Amino acid sequence: MESKRIALKRALGSIELFALGYSDVSSTYYFSMGVIALYSGSALPMVMLLGSVPLWLVGLTYAELGSSIPEAGGAYYYVRRGLGDGLGFMAGWLLNLDQIIMIAYGAVSFVGYLGVLVDVLHVWPYNLITSLAVIYTLMFLNIIGIKPSARFNLASHR
Numbered sequence: 001m002e003s004k005r006i007a008l009k010r011a012l013g014s015i016e017l018f019a020l021g022y023s024d025v026s027s028t029y030y031f032s033m034g035v036i037a038l039y040s041g042s043a044l045p046m047v048m049l050l051g052s053v054p055l056w057l058v059g060l061t062y063a064e065l066g067s068s069i070p071e072a073g074g075a076y077y078y079v080r081r082g083l084g085d086g087l088g089f090m091a092g093w094l095l096n097l098d099q100i101i102m103i104a105y106g107a108v109s110f111v112g113y114l115g116v117l118v119d120v121l122h123v124w125p126y127n128l129i130t131s132l133a134v135i136y137t138l139m140f141l142n143i144i145g146i147k148p149s150a151r152f153n154l155a156s157h158r
Contacts, residue, residue: 008072016150021059023153027102031109103138107131 012020029036029048040047065078073080075095080088111130115121121130141149 011145011147012150016147016154019153020150023156027106031106103135104131107134110134 029051036047036051037044062074069078069081071077076088076092079091108127108131111121111127111134114130115127120126141152
């Protein structure tokens with residue numbers, strides 16, 4: 001009996017993959033840039049450079065693992081394969097929690113930055129409503145597919 005291998009559909013090109021990866025990593029800096037600049041002062045360039053080192057290491061690790069273990073599942077699968085089911089399960093759920101927190105943080109930060117242009121966004125409940133609208137818009141983009149989501153990323157970086 002032959003086992004049929006299940007694989008993800010390869011729908012993105014190199015530029016779209018780069019745009020998705022860039023937007024995921026760079027958002028961390030954009031959301032926290034004001035606070036970092038406030039507390040680091042003239043050391044900002046050095047802080048940014050040192051802060052990027054862990055991101056580069058994570059990126060290189062994912063690139064290496066992705067090319068040597070070409071399976072769907074990402075970090076969950078890598079941890080499960082290397083360290084066992086229990087730690088793989090924990091890694092998967094911790095990554096889900098991380099994504100939930102980062103989505104909420106990103107939406108609130110986006111609305112905070114947008115509030116510089118639109119004063120009413122600093123007032124409750126408008127900031128909450130706008131943050132939820134951002135989350136639901138991005139959720140809708142993800143539901144309709146990776147291709148439209150990647151196109152949105154490309155358009156928003158131009």
